[in-house]
Amino acid sequence: MNAEVAAASVAEAAPEKKEFWRWQENTVWDENKDWRDAKIITCGIDVGSVSSQAVLVCDGELYGYNSMRTGNNSPDSARNALQGIMDKIGMKLEDINYVVGTGYGRVNVPFAHKAITEIACHARGANYMGGNKVRTILDMGGQDCKAIHCDEKGKVTNFLMNDKCAAGTGRGMEVISDLMQIPIAELGPRSFDVDVEPEAVSSICVVFAKSEALGLLKAGYTKNKVIAAYCQAMAERVVSLLERIGVEEGFFITGGIAKNPGVVKRIERILGIKQVETKIDSQIAGALGAALFGYTLMQKQAKAA
Amino acid sequence: MIANYGYKDGSGEYYISIDTDKCIDCTAARACLTACPKNMFEIITDDYDDEVAWVKKESTRTLAYSCAECKPAGGYTSLPCITACTPGAIKHSW
Numbered sequence: 001m002n003a004e005v006a007a008a009s010v011a012e013a014a015p016e017k018k019e020f021w022r023w024q025e026n027t028v029w030d031e032n033k034d035w036r037d038a039k040i041i042t043c044g045i046d047v048g049s050v051s052s053q054a055v056l057v058c059d060g061e062l063y064g065y066n067s068m069r070t071g072n073n074s075p076d077s078a079r080n081a082l083q084g085i086m087d088k089i090g091m092k093l094e095d096i097n098y099v100v101g102t103g104y105g106r107v108n109v110p111f112a113h114k115a116i117t118e119i120a121c122h123a124r125g126a127n128y129m130g131g132n133k134v135r136t137i138l139d140m141g142g143q144d145c146k147a148i149h150c151d152e153k154g155k156v157t158n159f160l161m162n163d164k165c166a167a168g169t170g171r172g173m174e175v176i177s178d179l180m181q182i183p184i185a186e187l188g189p190r191s192f193d194v195d196v197e198p199e200a201v202s203s204i205c206v207v208f209a210k211s212e213a214l215g216l217l218k219a220g221y222t223k224n225k226v227i228a229a230y231c232q233a234m235a236e237r238v239v240s241l242l243e244r245i246g247v248e249e250g251f252f253i254t255g256g257i258a259k260n261p262g263v264v265k266r267i268e269r270i271l272g273i274k275q276v277e278t279k280i281d282s283q284i285a286g287a288l289g290a291a292l293f294g295y296t297l298m299q300k301q302a303k304a305a
Numbered sequence: 306m307i308a309n310y311g312y313k314d315g316s317g318e319y320y321i322s323i324d325t326d327k328c329i330d331c332t333a334a335r336a337c338l339t340a341c342p343k344n345m346f347e348i349i350t351d352d353y354d355d356e357v358a359w360v361k362k363e364s365t366r367t368l369a370y371s372c373a374e375c376k377p378a379g380g381y382t383s384l385p386c387i388t389a390c391t392p393g394a395i396k397h398s399w
Contacts, residue, residue, distance in 0.1 A: 120352035155353065160309030160320060164366045205315065241313065244320070244398075 020183050021174035022069075023256060027084055028281070029056070029064025035091060038063070040298050042098045044121065044290025045081060045112060047074045047105030050142025050170055051256065053284045054081035056096070057291035062128070064089065065284045070142075074105030078112075098298050100290035104143075116293050118286045119148055119159050125289030126252045127154025130276035135250040138242055138267070139285070140257035142170040147242045154289070158245050165205065168237040170256045172206040173263075176230050179210055180223050184260075191228040191262030198225050200233035209233065227262065235266035242271070251275050258282035306351075310360035311368045311398070319368040320398040321386075325357040327394035340389030343371045358394070372397070 035041060038058035046053045048070060055065040066084035070077045078101065086092065093111060101109030102121040109115070118139070126137045127150060137148040144163035150156050166172050177184040198221070203209040209230060216226045234257075253275050257263050259282060268274055280288070311320035337346045337358055345364040351357050364371055375381050386395050 116352050156306055158307040158309075160311075162312050164312035165314055244313075244318070245307075245309070 018181070019178075020181055021177045023051075023184050023259075025068040026281075027064070027066040027088055029085065029089055030062075033058065033063060035063055035089060035095070040098075040295060041096050042100070042291045042294030042298060043082065043096045044287040044292070044294065045078045045099060045101050045106075045109050046103040046118065046121070046284075046287035046290060047077050047081075047101065047109060048103045048118075048142050048286070049144070050174075051283060052077040052081040052103075052105075053287035054078075054085055055284050055287035055291045056085060056091075057288070057295055060292070060295045062280065062288060062291075065281070065287065067281065067283050070105070074108035075110050077105065078109040082111075098294040100294040100297075102286050102290040113294070114297070116290055119146060119161065120156055121286045121289030121293065122146065122254050123148050123150040123156045123289065124154040124292050125285035125287070126150070126254055127152075128288060128292060129254075129278040129280045129282075129285060130250070130252040133250040134252045134276055135248040136242070136246075136252070138238060138251070138253045140169060140238060140253065140255040140263075142256065145169055145238055145241055147238075147245050149245055149248065160241065160245055162241055167206055167209070168234050168241070169206075172209070172234065173230075173257060173260065175206055175210055176213060176227065179213060180227060182223065182227070187227050188231070188260040188262035188264075190224045191231045192265075193224045194222070194228045198229040198232070200236050201226075201229045202233075231260070231262035232266055234263050235270055238263075239267060239270045247271055247273065249273060252278075254282050254285035256283050306353075308357075308359065309398075310365045312366060316369065318398050319372075321360050321368060321372075322396040322398065323358055323360075324394045324396075325351065325355060327392040328357045329355050331358075331392060331394075333389060333391040336389035336391070337386050337395060340385040342375065342385065345371060346386065369399075 042057045044055045052070045053067045056063045099112045101112035101115045102118045106115040122139045132152040139146040145168045146161040149158035201212045203212050213226050306325045308323045309320045346358050
């Protein structure tokens with residue numbers, strides 16, 4: 001038996017490991033519009049530490065996007081994210097007028113004309129998604145967390161980020177999802193299926209929170225109760241970050257965790273305010289903001305010419 | 306814009322805030338660049354095309370340690386960066 005056949009046999013014999021943390025990758029575009037009708041097409045590429053998004057904006061309006069997991073290098077992640085949507089709509093890179101890179105891998109987007117920080121892009125994206133009343137933005141990213149204040153135009157007026165610790169981030173939630181062996185999308189709803197709301201897990205470190213969660217299970221907590229305790233801890237953690245810059249009405253959450261009602265509702269409960277609702281995927285805010293920055297730059301160039 | 310660089314961990318909050326509106330037209334000839342013994346400040350062009358100071362990325366995760374020698378226990382009565390920044394753009398959270 002050669003090595004390849006042997007490896008294949010082992011692979012067949014091994015039970016398939018379920019990836020509970022794996023969130024839904026998706027490609028969405030507006031089928032009622034044709035991008036060929038647009039005068040200016042801009043693209044925002046957000047290469048995050050966990051997910052990558054490519055957003056296409058036609059004449060300043062969101063046209064479509066692709067959201068997928070970041071690979072092991074930024075240039076390929078950027079290419080794959082964009083290719084994912086371009087293949088489906090029959091577009092080529094040459095059809096795009098301007099590309100802006102953002103996110104942790106923004107300087108490694110080979111076809112980008114400009115790189116802009118995710119802080120500015122999230123503010124701009126949130127302004128588009130939630131309207132000009134949005135003032136406080138919480139971006140709960142894959143491996144960092146940002147609190148941002150912006151004005152009515154989506155320009156940043158105050159920000160802080162925490163990228164030293166994974167507590168309060170998407171990666172932390174993925175770890176708990178795997179530990180509990182519950183699909184990540186079910187964590188939020190299940191966290192409310194408890195008789196009494198438990199105390200938050202005390203550890204803010206993801207590694208120690210994982211140990212603490214195991215300890216709670218051994219102590220007789222149900223899985224739902226452990227998830228509730230973790231969601232509460234995450235909410236308390238990010239609220240303490242938000243309080244440092246203050247929270248104003250017009251509160252908006254971006255990033256993957258915005259899809260987790262278990263965390264969002266608890267943040268709202270602690271802050272005593274509701275977040276601004278949107279129908280647009282919260283995970284694309286950074287890339288959308290980048291594409292909108294590209295559109296503004298194209299307009300400025302056209303005026304200057 | 307108030308830009309906060311730093312982090313919060315189990316031991317506390319460590320942020321250096323830079324008020325970029327005061328920093329843009331610096332009247333102190335960018336004295337922060339030379340005042341910091343750890344050379345942590347740098348002038349960059351921000352997302353809104355303004356030339357402002359920021360804390361270098363490699364320093365933002367080590368502020369508690371990097372700034373320790375400028376704190377009173379290190380023999381300073383006032384922080385060199387804050388003293389040098391006469392427009393008052395720089396603040397420490399701890």
